[in-house]
Structure formats: C-alpha cells, structure tokens
Amino acid sequence: MSSTGNKEKIAYTYILSKGHTEEKNYGLKAAEVSSLPPSIILDAKNITNHITQQILQRQRSTPETLRQRAVYHLATGLIQTARNSRLDPDSLRIYLKGLKKKYETACPVFGQTEEQL
Structure with a gap:
C-alpha cells in the first residue's frame, strides 16, 4: 500500500483466478x-x-468420520496380524473375533451400506 497525495494505492501481487486460495x-x-x-x-x-x-x-463426530476411523483401525490391526502373527489357528481366531468386536463397537453404522449413510 502506498499513498500519493490524498489517494492511497494498493499494489496487487496476486492474479485473480477461478477457485479458492490455499x-x-x-x-x-x-x-x-x-x-x-x-x-x-x-x-x-x-x-x-x-x-x-x-x-x-x-x-470429529460425524457418523462417516467415526466409520472411517473404525475401518482404519480394523485394517491396521489386520495388516499387523498378517505380517507379524505367530499365533496358532485357535488363538488367531480368538484374536480376529476380538478385532471384529472392537470394529462393531467403534463403528456407529456397522452393517449399513454406503448408500444408507
């Protein structure tokens, strides 16, 4: 911004374009x-x-956000289990049932399809 006499001027350093600014x-x-x-x-x-x-x-609290968070935690648990598990089949079954239960508890819209959200 500069002033010449009584008039103030602004020197624009940006070009207007369609869309939003970062x-x-x-x-x-x-x-x-x-x-x-x-x-x-x-x-x-x-x-x-x-x-x-x-x-x-x-x-933080929309059903979709909660569902995405639950899916993320389930996927992370499954990947870690697939990579690192040395559990016998029965113990693995119990652990995976626990992961499923955790997912069902954390996901408020468990059982609904994406169209129903």
Whole structure:
C-alpha cells in the first residue's frame, strides 16, 4: 500500500483466478491492511475462530468420520496380524473375533451400506 497525495494505492501481487486460495484467512489478512477499524477486524477473527471450532467438532463426530476411523483401525490391526502373527489357528481366531468386536463397537453404522449413510 502506498499513498500519493490524498489517494492511497494498493499494489496487487496476486492474479485473480477461478477457485479458492490455499492461503488461510486471506480475506482477514487483506482486511488488516485496509482502512477498516481494528474492532471490525477483531470481530471477524473471533467469528472465524468460532466457525473453525464448529467445523472441527462436526468433523470429529460425524457418523462417516467415526466409520472411517473404525475401518482404519480394523485394517491396521489386520495388516499387523498378517505380517507379524505367530499365533496358532485357535488363538488367531480368538484374536480376529476380538478385532471384529472392537470394529462393531467403534463403528456407529456397522452393517449399513454406503448408500444408507
């Protein structure tokens, strides 16, 4: 930003293009260098933080997120068992039943197909 006489000018260093920016909170950063009152910028930051927290909370607790987490833990357990297990067949069967039970407990939508979610 520079000023010539009474006129302020902004030198843009970005080119506008369709899509979204990878820059986090670009609008807030642009507002900080504008002539907006600091109280408005502070309010905007508080609102941004509040919305971000709400989004994170929803992502942690959606049925799909819980299902994905349960599938990940099941897959990890199965891979580790396949690579490292030296259990006899009966012990392996018991262990795998335990993994299945853990999955069924952790997955809130166990038994539903992806179309039903």
